[in-house]
Amino acid sequence: MTLAASVLSLFLVLAGCGNDDSSSSDAGKDAGGSAESVSWVANSVYPDSNHNGEGLKEFAEKLDEATDGQVKLEVQLGGALGYEGPELLSAVRDNAVPVSDMLTSGVAGDEPLFEIVTLPFLVQSFDEGKILNDIARPYFDQIAEEKWNQKILYVAPWPAAGFWTKNEVKSLEDMKGLKMRTYDKNGALVVEAAGGTPHPLPFSEVYSSLSTGVIDSVLTSTPTAVDAKFWEVLDYYVPANVTMATNFVSVNLDELNKLDKETQEKVINAGKEMEERMWQLGAELDKEKEAIVNENGITTLEPSQGFMDNLAEVTEHIRQEWLKGAPTEAQEIIEKFNKEVGR
Structure with a gap:
């Protein structure tokens, strides 16, 4: 055999080996996709004791199992990445953080439709909250994908927000002069309408602000009260x-x-399963957390019907004004919701 023939023979052997490997790789992709795993940083401003922090960790486990380890979440809780909340819609859009938990109404400064979930006194029970979520979700999905370059994986509820105070509050008169922490625009408008002064503080500053007298009250739900040890x-x-x-x-x-x-x-399917679980847990969460604060010394004051009627009356303009300037989808959601709940 000549030298040229030997070289040609060796080239064909090596080329054949390469083609075999390539075919095997392509077949693997056709059968089940890339064998490489990905790891996404997942952000939350809440501690692991909060139901959202716990939920995100559980979702990471669910995702790992559902994808056979192909998709992993590196969960960072307690605001460890430095995000306070309002900027998170943009942060996920720009991939500054690939996955994040965020307060829906807390990012309404960037996307006004998200504010609909916290229109004051619109939702009157936990079941109604689920109805509103189910009606609004397709609208939220479309906006998140088309405008904000992200996919909503799951939505989780909070128990309804109430007033946490140093003194007894049993009427509108008792609300006057309160310096109350709020977490979104609608909550701030409620406090103003009731005669108090809203203070839009991030969660990380709530306890210290209460301790130093910057604020004397908080509008929030029972899980936050437990997280911040309000009884102190x-x-x-x-x-x-x-x-x-x-x-x-x-x-x-x-x-x-x-x-x-x-x-x-x-x-996506893991997200759907997680959403169902979070709503199941949410129904039990409120009473569980309220019991904890009561055991530690906080007294629950059930509001009278007269107080509730007065609150609804002084906040009616908030709902009406918001709808006037809200995106067109908002009116559709409200109409579908009122029809569903019979109002």
Whole structure:
């Protein structure tokens, strides 16, 4: 055999080996997608004792199992990444953090429709909160994907927000002059309408602000009260059902689209399962957390019907004014909701 023939023979052997490997790799992709795993940082401003922090950790486990380890979440809780909340819609859009838990109404400064979930005294029970979420969810999904480059994976409820105070609050007169922490625009408007002064503080500053007298009261739900150990700085809780907030967890759409279609579906389905679980847990959470604060010294003051009627009356303009300037989808959601609940 000549030298040229020997070289040609060796080249064909090596080329054949390469083709065999390539075919095997392509077949593997056709059968089940990329064998490489991805790891996404998942952000939350809440501690692991909060139901949203616990939920995000559980979702990470669920995702790992559903994708056979192909998609992992590196969960960072307690605001460890430095995000305070209002900027998170933009942060996920820009992939500054690929996955994040965020307060729905807390990012309404960037997306006004999200404010609908905390219109004061719109939702009058936990079941109605679920109805509103189910009606609004398709609208939220479309906006998140088309405008904010992210996919909402699941939505989780908070118990309804009430007033946490140092002194007894049994009437509108008692609300006057309160310096109350609020977490979104609607809550601030409620406090103003009732005669108090709203202070829009991030969760991380609530306890210290109460301790130093910057504020003397808080509008929030029972899980937050437990997280912040309100019994050390406050004495009373009025379960006025002012608003019922939700959080959602979303993933950057570019990151999601890097996965093969089968894995994407597994991620989305895991989110659906997590959402169902979070709403089941939410129904039990309020009483559980209220019992904890009561055991530690906070007294629950059930509001009278007269007090509730007065609160609804002085906040009616908030709902009406919001609807006037809200996105067109808002009126559709409200109409569907009122029809569903019979109002």
